[in-house]
Amino acid sequence: MIFAVLAAGVRAEDIVVIVNPAAKPISKEQIVDVYLGRNAELTPIDQTVGSSIYVQFYKKATGRDAAQIKAIWSRILFTGRGQPPKQLPDSEAVKKSVAANPNAVGYIEKSAVDASVKVVLPLD
């Protein structure tokens, strides 16, 4: 029940992928690669693991659930090929971080978007 309510709430709020306004536009495939640790050119920024926006983002962008994402990053981490994305507590923090870092990629609620960042991919 709680999940259903949460899910319904989030669904109402669309998620967008954002980059630094100075950054070049990137494709959805690049975004997916970045978040699955297959592309280290950009720095992905996560929201809190297990939060509804986290779950929704991975589901929509990569079609994988949280456990799978964890397994993927565990493996990368264990084999020493990378570090999992830094976690920030909310969309505001993410936005601030992206605005400050030309290599950063993040995801936030659509409603949180402002001129400090550039939307590269709306997820709905």
Add this chain to the structure above:
Amino acid sequence: MKARTLKEAWRLGSIAEPQILFPLIALVLLAAMWMATAGIIRLKHTEAERDAALLSRELLGTYEAQVVRVLREIDQTLNLVKFWHEGNFMQGALSELKDRGLLPPDLVFSVSIADRDGTIVESTRPLGGDSVADQDYFRKQRDSSAILVGKLPRGATGDGKLLFSKRLNGPKGEFDGVVMVAVDASFFVSGYDAAKLGEHGVLGILGTDGIVRVRRSGESLFSGDALDYASVLPKSDDADAEPPVSRSSWDGVWRWSSAREIYGFPLAILVGLAQEEQLAAVQRDAFGYRSWAAVGSVGIILLMAVLGRMSWQLAQSHLRESESKLEHARRVEYLAYHDGLTGLPNRSMFSKLLAQRISEARRYNKQLAVAFLDLDRFKQINDTLGHEAGDQLLMEVAARLQGCVRDSDTVARLGGDEFVVLLPEIDEGKQAVIVAQKILAVIGKAFTLIGHEFRVTASIGISLYPRDGEDEQTLTKNADIAMYQAKAEGKNNFQFYSEKLNANSLERLTLESSLRHALERNEFRLYYQAKRDIRSGRIAGMEALLRWEHPDLGTVAPMQFIPVAEDTGLIVPIGKWVLKTACLQSVAWQNEGLPPLSVAVNMTARQFSDEYLLQDLASILEDTGMNPQLLEIELSESLLIHDVETTLRILTGIKSLGVRIAVDDFGTGYSSLATLQRFPLDTVKIDRSFIGELAGPSEDSALADAVIAMGKSLSLTVIAQGVETKEQAEFLRTHACDELQGFYFNRPLPAYQFAQLMRAQSADISYVGTRAGLLNPQL
């Protein structure tokens, strides 16, 4: 023994026989192929095993490096927190370190701090529980500064986590709590690479207590099972030793397993490769190789079968060819030694057999008999019924002959109607007699040829070994002579050879062979004997008589050679020559102006039955221009009555040509008056036997008288033959005989002398008829 037969088989070339050679080749090829296949499979298998062992060791190395790196990181984190705590002696270490990004990622790591009482005072993530005071590691940590691996506090939800702790010191070095890092156990097996480890490999981490902290096979994770730690770890520390295949205690899978203790931690790692999985590819390949080998085997077998069959067929056709050649050779040999018509042995085979039997008889002191057999009327049958009937007769005769001899006896055909029977095992001549009688009996039975019943007879001559000859030539010659004797004895009988026979037969054989050439060598002459009118004494006609001037024997009497000519059939051409010569002579004399006188020519039975008789007679008359009325054919009485109807037909034919007919030897044939009356006769000639008796008792002259009367009653000219004396002539004149013939009046004369006789008579008519003239033997 076996080796020897094999060797022999090799030497004899029977291994080269297709039915042995090709299966052998097939076997060798199959064996080679399957051995190669098995070898390759074994090689691949060994290779795969070595690869798996190597991989297992390599994976262990890699895994160790990864685990060690993670543990170091954990150790560093613990040290970092410891360092911060021991530098500040206050709370808030974690949040500050985290802010600076010095703590490991939240994703798998959580860091907590407990105070000296075990109460958790700080944590990056809730640890699930407030106190670790009752935990083993916490208690141990009071006395140890080493890193410890412990369990989560009781009631913690994070099952499957590993907990690493380190002691925190207070300002004076006293125990001031612990710092802990909790890691998902699954993190330690997240490096499981299905591409290398497969679905049944194993990657795991266990404590030195033998308890498995976590192990992973495929996507499945397990923890908590206890292993015999000592048996999992290698006995020696030989890192290069190939890991043994062992059966895992937890799932019974055979694996190349290796384990290694982590230096500085109470942990060990475990890597295993499932044997079945690692060898699956090889097994698949092996199956593929075997399949190809099977396909190849079928191919080889088929190929060898086809080649074998082809070469077998080739061999068979060679065999057939040589067999047919052999058959042909046998056939040729058979034909060379057998008579084509009857299938009996031929002359060459007979002479071989005879020679062989003679030598056997000589060795065992036995007798043998050679019986020559000749059919008596064969030539006539052949001439009148045709060759086919003749052949049929010969075949039947052959069959009958074979039917009446024993198996050990031999019947052969020498040619024509001549057969020979060889009786190799006889004790006395009597046995040959029995066989000869049997043969005469079976030949005498009726034959049915082209729908008609016929009877033939045979004449048999027998010679005996050793009595009549000791060699092949003598025996056959003497049997032949005996056979001629049998013919001379009236046919349909058999004769044994005797010395006396030999003399006669030799003469006869000589006659026969030279008679064949007499015509072409122009050795025949015609003599003419006058017939005189009984009253006037003038020459009333003449009889042409045949003489043979043999270059060696001198003049041969007709009595001697006519029977031979008759038997051999030579009489027919001779008879034609006689008729033609007589006619030509008569015409020549007439052309000279001599009076036309009748010419009588004798005709034998063989001539009379010749189917071309009338034709020949007509053409001779035409060719020579002879007046038929002047030609008289003389036939013996016995010949006439042999077959009355046939005789009548032929006589009528002769008569229709205008030729006169005389009956020779009249009175000897016991023919009835009624029979004679049916024939168109012109003259009867009373047989010399009646005339010879005329000088004797009166009853004999009465007989002659009766015969003359009989001729007269038929209104025929009556001629007396063989008149030798004056008394006889007188008697005949008084008994109204018409003409005379005989030595008393004239001997037969050659043509030129006879012409003189005729010319003399023409010149002096008064002379003719005088007794003195008649009796003059010079004329």
